[in-house]
Amino acid sequence: xxxxxxxxxxxxxxxxxxxxxxxxxxxxxxxxxxEASVAHCPRCGARLHFxxxxxxxxxxxxxxxxxxxxxxxxxxxxxxxxxxISYRRDTIVSGVVHLWKTGSWMIAVIVFIASVAIPLxxxxxxxxxxxxxxxxxxxxxxxxxxxxxxxxxVGRWSMLDIYVVTLLAALVQLGSMATVKAGPAAVAFGAxxxxxxxxxxxxxxxxxxxxxxxxxxxx
Amino acid sequence: MPDRTAQLIACHDCDLLQRDIQLNPGCYASCPRCGAVLYRxxxxxxxxxxxxxxAAAMVFLGANVFPxxxxxxxxxxxxxxxxxxxxxxxxxxxxxxxxxVFLTAMVAPAVELxxxxxxxxxxxxxxxxxxYPLFMRVLQFIEPWCMVEVLMLGVLVSLxxxxxxxxxxxxxxxxxxxxxxxLLAAAAASFNARDVWSQLDAKWNDQVSP
Numbered sequence: 001x002x003x004x005x006x007x008x009x010x011x012x013x014x015x016x017x018x019x020x021x022x023x024x025x026x027x028x029x030x031x032x033x034x035e036a037s038v039a040h041c042p043r044c045g046a047r048l049h050f051x052x053x054x055x056x057x058x059x060x061x062x063x064x065x066x067x068x069x070x071x072x073x074x075x076x077x078x079x080x081x082x083x084x085i086s087y088r089r090d091t092i093v094s095g096v097v098h099l100w101k102t103g104s105w106m107i108a109v110i111v112f113i114a115s116v117a118i119p120l121x122x123x124x125x126x127x128x129x130x131x132x133x134x135x136x137x138x139x140x141x142x143x144x145x146x147x148x149x150x151x152x153x154v155g156r157w158s159m160l161d162i163y164v165v166t167l168l169a170a171l172v173q174l175g176s177m178a179t180v181k182a183g184p185a186a187v188a189f190g191a192x193x194x195x196x197x198x199x200x201x202x203x204x205x206x207x208x209x210x211x212x213x214x215x216x217x218x219x
Numbered sequence: 220m221p222d223r224t225a226q227l228i229a230c231h232d233c234d235l236l237q238r239d240i241q242l243n244p245g246c247y248a249s250c251p252r253c254g255a256v257l258y259r260x261x262x263x264x265x266x267x268x269x270x271x272x273x274a275a276a277m278v279f280l281g282a283n284v285f286p287x288x289x290x291x292x293x294x295x296x297x298x299x300x301x302x303x304x305x306x307x308x309x310x311x312x313x314x315x316x317x318x319x320v321f322l323t324a325m326v327a328p329a330v331e332l333x334x335x336x337x338x339x340x341x342x343x344x345x346x347x348x349x350x351y352p353l354f355m356r357v358l359q360f361i362e363p364w365c366m367v368e369v370l371m372l373g374v375l376v377s378l379x380x381x382x383x384x385x386x387x388x389x390x391x392x393x394x395x396x397x398x399x400x401x402l403l404a405a406a407a408a409s410f411n412a413r414d415v416w417s418q419l420d421a422k423w424n425d426q427v428s429p
Binding site for chain 2 (some may be wrong): 006013016018020022026029037041043044045046064083099107112113141142145146148149154155157159163164165167169170171172173181182189194205206211
């Protein structure tokens with residue numbers, strides 16, 4: 001079956017090997033002398049780089065920081081709920097378990113995916129991508145690019161629990177009747193979300209494809 | 220000074236160099252090597268995006284002015300708007316989280332809606348907005364941080380959590396957020412950065428050298 005898109009010849013050259021550079025802001029392709037010090041996009045004025053400078057190192061730094069923060073995000077208290085009859089201190093996971101036990105299994109699954117599965121998936125995927133890029137692996141670049149797009153697309157959904165805590169903490173302040181408080185894990189968790197989002201933006205997917213190239217280029 | 224090499228595309232995901240060709244309306248071109256969508260030929264993309272954006276801006280106002288929902292405990296009713304929730308969290312000492320919610324749920328969507336309007340409304344009227352490259356960059360930067368659809372799911376989760384213990388009355392903003400989510404998705408789907416760049420560039424060149 002023919003796709004509605006138009007395929008352009010595969011196996012052609014990559015831009016960087018021809019001294020051409022696509023602007024990361026407006027995608028305009030312009031020529032850049034490899035040894036010239038600084039070049040700017042003629043259309044939008046952004047700095048031109050063949051590859052995002054320091055991409056791998058910065059991405060590693062952000063990923064490692066996220067791994068470290070992931071621990072307090074899961075160990076510390078996310079939400080404290082108190083009422084006349086009960087008092088609970090929930091971490092993310094115990095919150096999910098509580099939801100499951102009280103019969104809201106749908107919500108439990110949603111919260112589990114957004115707050116536990118997605119951050120872990122993101123961190124593992126980025127680690128895999130970084131290691132494979134550093135080892136100049138030529139293994140399945142198409143699948144790895146897809147994985148990167150997936151990480152990019154699902155990243156924001158881990159913000160879910162932060163919104164839930166905010167709304168509940170603000171709404172349930174009825175004197176002695178009931179209280180909901182955000183715990184210290186919320187800060188760590190928010191940091192994990194923001195840092196992994198920056199890490200995803202920092203990673204340059206073109207690095208996945210560079211080892212396949214015979215031509216050399218220098219930035 | 221780098222010179223412009225027109226009609227060439229470098230795939231943003233794998234850097235494969237390709238030639239730009241004219242597409243039929245509604246079609247898109249994808250990279251033969253990595254499968255990334257390179258560009259689309261969306262018909263009336265400026266008109267559509269502008270229409271969705273203006274509608275979204277109005278709904279966005281409603282979503283922020285009206286309470287999201289209220290709970291009732293022994294005759295005591297408490298209702299909150301999104302901003303009151305942010306403010307309440309700030310007063311409870313959770314400044315970072317409060318700021319994060321404020322930026323992702325209120326500032327980012329507002330900036331996104333304003334930037335699109337700033338760029339497309341003059342374009343529609345045949346003018347070029349001053350310093351449009353800056354606003355295109357702002358738009359590109361802010362887009363991942365606009366999390367209205369995540370907020371919408373968060374509102375639903377909170378609603379379910381609250382119904383276990385309280386009587387919950389949904390507010391106007393709840394419906395506004397639902398509509399806003401759809402409108403923003405529609406605006407994002409019809410927005411075509413490539414088209415906007417080329418149209419703004421063409422108009423800009425006309426103005427500079429008539």
